[in-house]
Amino acid sequence: MTDATNEFFDELDRRGHEPMLKRLSATLRWDIVDRDRTEHRLVRIVHGDIRVTVSDEPADCVIIAERAVCNDVITGRTSALAALLRGAAAVEGDRDLMVLAQRLFPRRRAAAAGRGHLPEEGALDG
Numbered sequence: 272m273t274d275a276t277n278e279f280f281d282e283l284d285r286r287g288h289e290p291m292l293k294r295l296s297a298t299l300r301w302d303i304v305d306r307d308r309t310e311h312r313l314v315r316i317v318h319g320d321i322r323v324t325v326s327d328e329p330a331d332c333v334i335i336a337e338r339a340v341c342n343d344v345i346t347g348r349t350s351a352l353a354a355l356l357r358g359a360a361a362v363e364g365d366r367d368l369m370v371l372a373q374r375l376f377p378r379r380r381a382a383a384a385g386r387g388h389l390p391e392e393g394a395l396d397g
Contacts, residue, residue, distance in 0.1 A: 275345045
């Protein structure tokens with residue numbers, strides 16, 4: 272089944288490197304709830320180099336949300352922070368990594384129009 276969430280993680284793994292995260296080495300796991308099952312995507316970042324695997328191993332930051340919420344965040348219909356504030360998503364572990372993870376999401380027209388917010392390059396680095 273192809274949706275925005277699966278496409279995002281597939282593209283992220285193909286991308287392989289994100290220059291805006293060159294100072295970061297961490298693991299983030301998305302626990303994507305889909306009815307009665309949970310799909311796990313582990314994103315390992317080593318100085319900007321990115322690898323995505325299907326794994327439920329421990330991570331520095333775990334983001335938990337229903338698939339529809341993940342799709343909304345990835346497509347720019349809402350921000351990760353807004354989803355967190357309204358209780359549609361939860362974060363375990365290092366919350367600062369959740370903010371940095373927004374740099375992985377595609378830039379959408381909503382963000383460019385000021386309806387969303389992406390940190391400026393370098394604003395959250397070291």
